[in-house]
Amino acid sequence: MSTPLVALLMGSDSDAPTVKEACKVLQNFGVGFQARVLSAHRTPEALIAFVQEAEKKGVKIFIAAAGGAAHLAGVIAAHTIRPVIGIPIQSSALNGLDSLLSTVQMPGGIPVATMAIGTAGARNAALFAVQILALTDAALAKKMSAQRAEQVQQVQQKDQRVQQELSGNGQ
Numbered sequence: 001m002s003t004p005l006v007a008l009l010m011g012s013d014s015d016a017p018t019v020k021e022a023c024k025v026l027q028n029f030g031v032g033f034q035a036r037v038l039s040a041h042r043t044p045e046a047l048i049a050f051v052q053e054a055e056k057k058g059v060k061i062f063i064a065a066a067g068g069a070a071h072l073a074g075v076i077a078a079h080t081i082r083p084v085i086g087i088p089i090q091s092s093a094l095n096g097l098d099s100l101l102s103t104v105q106m107p108g109g110i111p112v113a114t115m116a117i118g119t120a121g122a123r124n125a126a127l128f129a130v131q132i133l134a135l136t137d138a139a140l141a142k143k144m145s146a147q148r149a150e151q152v153q154q155v156q157q158k159d160q161r162v163q164q165e166l167s168g169n170g171q
């Protein structure tokens with residue numbers, strides 16, 4: 001894998017199954033990333049040291065997944081001017097609403113691009129990171145367009161199938 005352009009941080013190893021969805025997307029696009037468990041609350045010093053070091057090593061985008069009182073993305077954003085994308089984990093106590101609100105409600109001046117709760121958010125976080133990188137990488141932009149076209153085809157196939165199965169209107 002190439003030099004990590006994306007740092008993918010999670011507050012706990014219990015977030016890993018969700019974060020895996022983001023990893024799959026980045027792997028599909030051939031974007032190098034580093035995944036780490038670092039917590040805004042449990043390992044605050046190590047988190048800040050990692051962010052500073054990652055910037056020096058050329059990480060361009062931070063993705064942060066956390067649940068509950070999810071301050072990971074916000075704390076990262078406070079320590080870097082690189083884009084930070086937040087994934088609110090679908091927590092068991094409040095189904096992720098806690099994670100969503102604590103990730104999205106940043107004070108003006110320190111933005112976090114907050115995705116949907118759970119696995120859809122994880123996929124979109126990675127896609128959003130690829131879109132940012134694609135602004136200055138024509139090959140990546142081409143792959144992104146191809147992926148969108150493939151998605152259109154998949155939906156069209158599903159449409160055909162549903163028409164045949166449910167309404168008998170398939171051609």
Ligand code: RP5
Pocket residue numbers: 010011012013014015039065066067068069089
């Ligand atoms: C957050 O607390 C983590 O991101 C995780 O979603 C949540 C629960 O962590 P564990 O108790 O499973 O380690 O910091």
